[in-house]
Amino acid sequence: MRIVVLGATGNVGSRLTAQAAGAGQQVVAFARRPDAVSSREGVTVVAGSAExxxxxxxxARGADAVVVSITGKMSDGSFMQNRLPGIIAARSRPACAA
Incomplete structure (x- = not known):
């Protein structure tokens, strides 16, 4: 299974990345700070942000699952409302024929 983890450097995302890779899954660690992702077998690091x-x-192309483990400031009640539509749209676009 190919899993994309958004927020792979955070508390939840880093643990999920490690557990999925440890279970033999192919993981794409999508992170704003790619240098902060621990290097391990089965993990490909991609730099980027939810925006x-x-x-x-x-x-997300070819992924079986996309896990969103990003959060905003506690004072920003609209963080996920602003980010999720773009995340869903990116995941939903059909692959273009080359």
Whole structure:
């Protein structure tokens, strides 16, 4: 299974990335700070943010699952409302024929 983890450097995302890779899954760690992702077998690191539709679409291409483990500031009640539509759109776009 190919899993994309958004927020792979955070508390939840880093643990999920490690557990999925440890279970033999192919993981794409999508992170704003790619240098902060621990290097391990089965993990491909992709730099990007949830606002970067192009990078997100490329990372999600061919994925079986996309896990969103990003959060905003506690005071920003609209963080996920603003980010999820773009994430869903990037995941939903059909692959272009080359």
């Amino acid at each position: 970067d539709a192009v990078a997100l679409e490329q990372a």
